[in-house]
Amino acid sequence: MLNLIDKIGDKMFGPPCSPPPPERNHAHHQHRHRQQTPPPKQHKAHQDHRRTPPPKQEHKRQSPPPQQPQAHRRTPSPGPSPPPKPQAPVVKRNKNDNLLQALDNVRQDGWVNQQWLEKKRQQLVQNAKRKAKDLWTLSTTQETVTRQWYSWSQKEWKHQNMTIQLDDKPFSEGHMRVAFRMMDLSRSEGKRCHAAKVQKPAPKGHQADDTEQYYVDVEMQACCRALAQAFNENEVPKAVNFVDAFVVKRKPTHLHHSKLLAVEPFLPGKYKKYNNNYGYVSMDDRNTPQAFSHFTYEYSRGKLMVVDIQGVDDWYTDPQIHTSDGRGYGKGNWGKEGIDKFFETHYCNTICRFLGLPIENQSGFKYNGTAIDPVVLRKGQGGAFKDDFSLTKFSRNLVPEKNSAYEEDLALLNMDMAQFNYLAELFKSYSKDGTLDWRDLFPLLDDLHFDFSERTVVGVVGFWDGNKDGKITFMEFLLWWTGQTGR
Numbered sequence: 001m002l003n004l005i006d007k008i009g010d011k012m013f014g015p016p017c018s019p020p021p022p023e024r025n026h027a028h029h030q031h032r033h034r035q036q037t038p039p040p041k042q043h044k045a046h047q048d049h050r051r052t053p054p055p056k057q058e059h060k061r062q063s064p065p066p067q068q069p070q071a072h073r074r075t076p077s078p079g080p081s082p083p084p085k086p087q088a089p090v091v092k093r094n095k096n097d098n099l100l101q102a103l104d105n106v107r108q109d110g111w112v113n114q115q116w117l118e119k120k121r122q123q124l125v126q127n128a129k130r131k132a133k134d135l136w137t138l139s140t141t142q143e144t145v146t147r148q149w150y151s152w153s154q155k156e157w158k159h160q161n162m163t164i165q166l167d168d169k170p171f172s173e174g175h176m177r178v179a180f181r182m183m184d185l186s187r188s189e190g191k192r193c194h195a196a197k198v199q200k201p202a203p204k205g206h207q208a209d210d211t212e213q214y215y216v217d218v219e220m221q222a223c224c225r226a227l228a229q230a231f232n233e234n235e236v237p238k239a240v241n242f243v244d245a246f247v248v249k250r251k252p253t254h255l256h257h258s259k260l261l262a263v264e265p266f267l268p269g270k271y272k273k274y275n276n277n278y279g280y281v282s283m284d285d286r287n288t289p290q291a292f293s294h295f296t297y298e299y300s301r302g303k304l305m306v307v308d309i310q311g312v313d314d315w316y317t318d319p320q321i322h323t324s325d326g327r328g329y330g331k332g333n334w335g336k337e338g339i340d341k342f343f344e345t346h347y348c349n350t351i352c353r354f355l356g357l358p359i360e361n362q363s364g365f366k367y368n369g370t371a372i373d374p375v376v377l378r379k380g381q382g383g384a385f386k387d388d389f390s391l392t393k394f395s396r397n398l399v400p401e402k403n404s405a406y407e408e409d410l411a412l413l414n415m416d417m418a419q420f421n422y423l424a425e426l427f428k429s430y431s432k433d434g435t436l437d438w439r440d441l442f443p444l445l446d447d448l449h450f451d452f453s454e455r456t457v458v459g460v461v462g463f464w465d466g467n468k469d470g471k472i473t474f475m476e477f478l479l480w481w482t483g484q485t486g487r
Contacts, residue, residue, distance in 0.1 A: 095453065096124045102457040111461065112442045120446075135193045135268060138165040138183050147263075149246035150215075152222040157215075162186050164248065166196060166261075176200055182248075182263060196248065196261040214247050214260050216330045217318075221245040221264075224306050224319045227296050234355055238288045238451050240314045243267065269312035277308045277320040277332050279341030288314055291351035293342060298357050305339050308332065350482065400428040400474040413482055423448075423481070427474055435471035438464060448481075 100121055107117050147162045167181040172195075182196040199210040225242045232239040248261040274282050274289035281290065289309040297305040308320035321328075322342075326335025334341070348359045398405055402421045410416060426447055430440040441464060450456070463480065464472065 096128060098454040099452060099457065100124065102454045103452075106442070106457060106461055109461075111439060113439075116443055116446075120452075135266065136181055136183075138167055138181065140165050140168060142185065143250065145251070146249040147246055148215075148218075148249060149244070150219050150222045152226050159249075162248075177262075180261075181266075182261070191265070193266040194263050195266045196263045198258045198261060211260060213330055214262050216328075217262055218245050218247055220321050220329050221317075221319065223321065224316070227299065227306060228292070228316075230299060231292055231295050236288070236291075236351060236354070237456070238314050240288060240292050240316060242319065243311075243315060243317045245317070264317055267312040267315055267317065271310070271312055273308075273310040275307055275309050275342070277322065277334060277338050279345045281345050287349040287351050289316075290346055291349060291355065291357075294346060294348065294352055294357050294360070295355055297339065297342075305342060307338065307342055397473075398475050398478060399434055400424040400431060413478060415482070423478065424474070427477060431474075433471075435473050436477060438472060441472065 100117075103112065103117055103120060106112055107114065142163055142165055144161055144163055146159050148157060148159045150156075151158055163185040165183040165185065170178040170180050172179040177197045177199055180196045180198070182194040183192045184194055185192065199213065202210075221242055222245075225244075228240045228242055243264045245262065245264040248263050250259055250261070252259070272282065272284075274284075274286055275293060293305060293307050293309060303324055305322045306319050307322060308318065309316055310319075311317045320330075320332040322333055322335060322338040323329060324336055324339070326333055326337075343360050346360055348357065353359065396406070396409060398409060400423075402424055403417065404424070405413075405417065405420050410420060413420070426444060427436060428434075430436055430444050436444065441460070445460070446452075
């Protein structure tokens with residue numbers, strides 16, 4: 001099928017790998033003999049080792065035996081080299097290890113206490129344990145099938161045999177497909193559980209061959225993975241990912257479900273749909289999914305937009321792509337109409353502004369949700385934040401009390417009263433005199449579901465370290481949290 005995204009540019013892919021430089025051919029240098037000082041004439045017979053005419057025998061005097069010139073002494077060959085010293089095994093550190101190390105560093109500096117750090121450590125350990133085990137086992141017959149996937153970098157389909165187990169009964173059912181549990185027995189434990197989706201048969205009286213749709217969906221998901229990589233390269237607070245989808249082609253002897261299966265890794269956790277392909281936006285209206293859809297439209301210069309964002313946290317699956325002319329990417333492509341429907345309900349947020357995207361529906365700019373690290377913004381990234389503008393010159397000194405902000409303050413902070421009250425109540429729960437002790441900053445951020453990582457921990461400490469010995473006012477925190485100022 002036509003891959004529209006090919007025209008976007010080379011940003012999506014790195015430059016082709018250049019061949020390694022040729023190895024240098026070192027010439028073999030022979031030893032040069034050091035020039036010997038000629039002996040006295042009477043010892044001419046012993047001048048050197050070269051062949052010379054025999055000396056005259058008269059007046060022959062006995063002399064000591066000649067010594068071999070130093071340059072001609074054979075160097076004894078070295079003995080066998082000693083065995084190499086055993087090296088300690090390299091321990092690979094994962095993201096959790098790096099985060100815990102960063103948090104332990106801030107604990108040593110007094111930012112958090114040991115009790116809070118242990119609580120955070122236990123949360124990360126429990127999450128890691130859940131990921132290391134298979135969620136289910138199946139007793140059905142094993143079968144050998146063909147795995148078919150699309151290589152986005154090479155723009156071609158590839159295939160490989162694999163062994164699977166497929167459940168007899170579906171565990172989920174949608175409007176157009178049903179999903180079965182599947183085990184990929186070629187993978188290691190903890191990575192075997194997959195969801196295999198099958199198209200529902202066409203209604204009576206309708207003939208439809210949905211074979212092509214299986215392959216269209218995989219190509220579409222590969223395109224979305226490449227767009228997600230381009231989105232993440234902007235160092236957004238929360239990276240987005242699309243699961244690796246593929247098609248399973250079964251042998252005719254195993255057709256109790258379907259000859260083809262649309263397969264992807266099973267995502268444990270609470271599954272959410274953040275938007276659809278016709279303007280719907282979920283109630284929680286998270287910043288990252290909506291900003292990603294907006295980004296894909298601007299990044300492709302209006303050629304396409306990724307919608308129907310759904311999945312667990314920021315691991316997405318089963319997306320839909322709208323193209324400007326409505327061609328390609330299956331039945332869910334509503335073309336320009338679908339793109340217009342997205343912008344009718346989209347309110348740009350702090351991530352849209354950080355990415356420098358054109359602001360849509362500016363009167364309803366959305367504040368709440370994931371915020372941008374102000375340290376990153378002050379380094380010149382983020383388009384609209386490159387100008388040095390301080391809201392402290394235009395807003396009042398707000399206090400953490402419900403309904404204490406005026407409409408003018410909310411307009412400058414790009415939030416509504418409910419969002420202001422939510423922040424005020426949480427801030428007040430940690431403060432006694434209207435200010436926040438710096439030792440309570442990390443617990444407050446945890447309650448606000450701040451995305452902790454090694455980078456963000458360093459960013460928080462680096463920003464507030466100058467105020468470490470004092471107090472953090474509510475106004476300072478508000479401006480930092482909304483990414484609109486630096487101290």
